[in-house]
Amino acid sequence: xxxxxxxxxxxxxxxxxxxxxxxxxxxxxxxxxxxxxxxxxxxxxxxxxxxxxxxxxxxxxxxxxxxxxxxxxxxxxxxxxxxxxxxxxxxxxxxxxxxxxxxxxx
Amino acid sequence: xxxxxxxxxxxxxxxxxxxxxxxxxxxxxxxxxxxxxxxxxxxxxxxxxxxxxxxxxxxxxxxxxxxxxxxxxxxxxxxxxxxxxxxxxxxxxxxxxxxxxxxxxx
DNA sequence: GGCTTATATCAAGATATATTGATGTGTTTA
DNA sequence: TAAACACATCAATATATCTTGATATAAGCC
Numbered sequence: 001x002x003x004x005x006x007x008x009x010x011x012x013x014x015x016x017x018x019x020x021x022x023x024x025x026x027x028x029x030x031x032x033x034x035x036x037x038x039x040x041x042x043x044x045x046x047x048x049x050x051x052x053x054x055x056x057x058x059x060x061x062x063x064x065x066x067x068x069x070x071x072x073x074x075x076x077x078x079x080x081x082x083x084x085x086x087x088x089x090x091x092x093x094x095x096x097x098x099x100x101x102x103x104x105x106x
Numbered sequence: 107x108x109x110x111x112x113x114x115x116x117x118x119x120x121x122x123x124x125x126x127x128x129x130x131x132x133x134x135x136x137x138x139x140x141x142x143x144x145x146x147x148x149x150x151x152x153x154x155x156x157x158x159x160x161x162x163x164x165x166x167x168x169x170x171x172x173x174x175x176x177x178x179x180x181x182x183x184x185x186x187x188x189x190x191x192x193x194x195x196x197x198x199x200x201x202x203x204x205x206x207x208x209x210x211x212x
Numbered sequence: 213g214g215c216t217t218a219t220a221t222c223a224a225g226a227t228a229t230a231t232t233g234a235t236g237t238g239t240t241t242a
Numbered sequence: 243t244a245a246a247c248a249c250a251t252c253a254a255t256a257t258a259t260c261t262t263g264a265t266a267t268a269a270g271c272c
Binding site for chain 2: 001004005008009011012013014017077078081085086089090091
């Protein structure tokens with residue numbers, strides 16, 4: 001039940017919905033990608049990413065100085081249905097523009 | 107999006123999860139049924155029921171001095187999947203005991 | 213080693229949400 | 243008509259969450 005509430009709580013915020021949708025559309029991004037795309041300060045983005053990770057939606061892979069966030073896979077059907085629902089919302093999702101020196105990985 | 111957040115916000119509370127599951131199991135209940143079953147004061151129950159209604163999970167039918175709450179029907183597939191998920195949580199859901207003078211309706 | 217970059221976390225203040233007790237509205241019963 | 247009942251809403255307080263700016267850590271560059 002605590003896990004359920006943590007999952008629900010993690011998507012109970014407009015900024016996190018936008019970030020989650022952004023990552024869902026762009027496969028894999030580092031923190032500064034989100035920072036640049038959304039124009040929000042780093043601590044705010046970092047915190048939201050952590051909440052989405054703890055909510056079971058995201059995974060992180062560290063590489064050098066970067067932390068690459070992506071949709072956790074495999075994703076259970078409940079969280080998948082949430083992602084689908086979010087995809088259909090008219091969210092203001094910014095474009096990806098690489099501002100940091102990280103490179104798109106394979 | 108506001109509707110989505112209202113829906114998510116409505117289930118982002120342990121008390122409301124328990125109430126929602128309770129109503130899902132008992133078809134139709136009045137406010138004092140919930141009050142009696144959960145041992146919580148009336149204003150608290152009434153407020154949570156309103157939030158669940160505004161979240162799109164419940165409907166109300168007024169009859170005399172009672173307000174009968176039940177799962178809204180038909181329910182869209184997203185909210186259905188949420189109800190299913192909630193059903194499988196180990197929620198402490200109390201038994202129904204009629205304390206008020208309302209009668210079980212057909 | 214010292215500087216820059218990328219990220220995480222903390223403390224403080226702002227904002228939102230939950231709980232309680234009191235009050236208001238409408239309905240039934242005596 | 244007055245009292246009791248069922249329910250909704252409000253004001254005050256308590257609690258949780260979000261945002262910001264500051265600081266911490268760790269990796270790469272000069």
